[in-house]
C-alpha cells in the first residue's frame with residue numbers, strides 16, 4: 001500500500017521480499033474467506049485496538065473502511081457485509097485481488113524483487129540484501145519496512161528485523177502471540193476423549209471481566225483454541241505473563257439464567273447419572289459435561305448452588321499460550337515512541353515502518369488487515385513528505 005501511494009505520486013519504487021513471491025500471509029488469510037474489514041461504526045472499530053486506539057485511529061482517518069472497500073472494488077473485487085458485520089470479498093478469496101493488485105502495481109512501474117532478504121545496512125547507510133546471486137547493496141532516498149510480525153515464519157515474517165532495529169536504537173516491545181490458542185492442564189482422559197470437539201454456544205470472559213462474549217471455541221489436546229478465545233487473547237495473555245496463569249470463566253448455558261439452571265439441577269435425580277440428568281433437564285451433553293467434570297471437584301456435584309454456579313461460570317485455568325509461530329497475529333513490535341506521526345523511525349530518519357511490525361494488536365474481524373493497509377498508506381504519505389513531494 002505504501003508502494004502504491006508512492007508510485008501514484010511519481011516516485012520510483014522497488015519492493016524487496018525474502019520469499020519467492022509476495023503476499024503469502026495475505027493469501028493464507030484468503031483460505032479463511034479473507035475477512036478484509038468490518039462494517040461496524042468507526043468508534044467501535046477504533047476501540048478494537050485497545051490501548052493503541054489513539055495511535056491507530058489517525059491511520060484509519062487517512063484510510064478508512066470505505067476507502068479499503070473502494071480500493072478492492074477498483075481492483076475488480078466486490079465486497080459484502082456478512083451477518084456478523086464482517087466484510088469479505090464476494091469470491092471469499094485473496095488470490096484474484098492480490099493478482100489484480102500486483103498487475104496494477106507493476107503496470108504503474110513498481111519493481112518487485114522476490115528472494116531478496118534484507119539483512120540491515122552497510123556502514124554508509126545502504127541496504128544490504130541477500131539474493132540467490134549473493135549479497136547486494138541498494139541505495140534509496142527513503143525506505144519503508146513492512147516486515148510483518150513473528151507468526152507463521154514459513155510465510156516470510158520471522159521477526160529477524162528486531163535485532164537489526166534494536167542495534168540502531170529503536171525500541172522494540174517483545175513479540176508475543178495474539179489471536180492464539182491457550183494451554184490448559186487437561187487430564188489424559190479429557191484430552192483423549194474431547195480434543196477436536198467444539199464448545200458450541202458458550203460465553204466466555206477472563207476472570208474479572210463481566211462482558212461475557214458468546215460464540216464457539218475448540219477443545220484441543222492441550223487447551224483451547226478458536227475465534228471466541230481470540231477475542232480475549234490480549235487480556236488472557238497479559239494475565240499469563242504477569243501472574244503465570246489466567247482464569248477463564250465459561251458459561252456453558254448462556255441462553256439460560258442462573259435461577260433456571262438451579263431449578264433444573266435441584267430436580268430429583270433418582271437413580272440417573274449426573275450426565276443423563278444434566279442432559280435431560282438442561283440439554284448439557286458431551287464435551288460441555290466433560291469440561292464441567294474436568295474443572296469442577298466431584299463433591300461440588302452434590303451442592304446444587306455450586307453446580308448451577310459452575311454451569312453458568314466455570315473457571316478454567318489457562319497457564320500458557322501456544323507458540324508465536326502458530327498465532328494468527330503478533331503483539332509487540334516497534335514501539336510508537338520510536339516513530340513520528342508518519343511512522344518514521346526517530347533514530348533512522350528516512351526509514352518508515354508499516355503493518356504488523358509496529359506495536360499494536362487487534363482481534364480477528366478484519367481489523368488486522370485494515371490497520372496494515374492504512375499504516376502502509378500513512379507510511380507512503382510520510383515518505384512523500386520526507387521527499388518534499390505531495391500526494392498524486
Ligand SMILES: Cc1cc2nc3c(=O)[nH]c(=O)nc-3n(C[C@H](O)[C@H](O)[C@H](O)COP(=O)(O)OP(=O)(O)OC[C@H]3O[C@@H](n4cnc5c(N)ncnc54)[C@H](O)[C@@H]3O)c2cc1C
Nearest residue numbers: 017018025029035117118147148156157355356366368369
Ligand atoms: C491463518 C491466518 C489468517 C488470517 N486471516 C486474516 C483475516 O481474515 N483478516 C485479517 O484482517 N487478518 C488476517 N490475518 C492477519 C493478516 O494476514 C496479517 O495481519 C497481515 O498479513 C500482516 O501484514 P504485514 O504486511 O504487516 O506482514 P506480512 O503479511 O507478514 O508480510 C511481511 C512480509 O515481509 C517479508 N519479510 C520479512 N522479513 C524480511 C526480510 N528480512 N527481508 C525481506 N522481506 C522480509 C515477508 O516475506 C512478508 O512477505 C490472518 C493471519 C493468519 C496467519
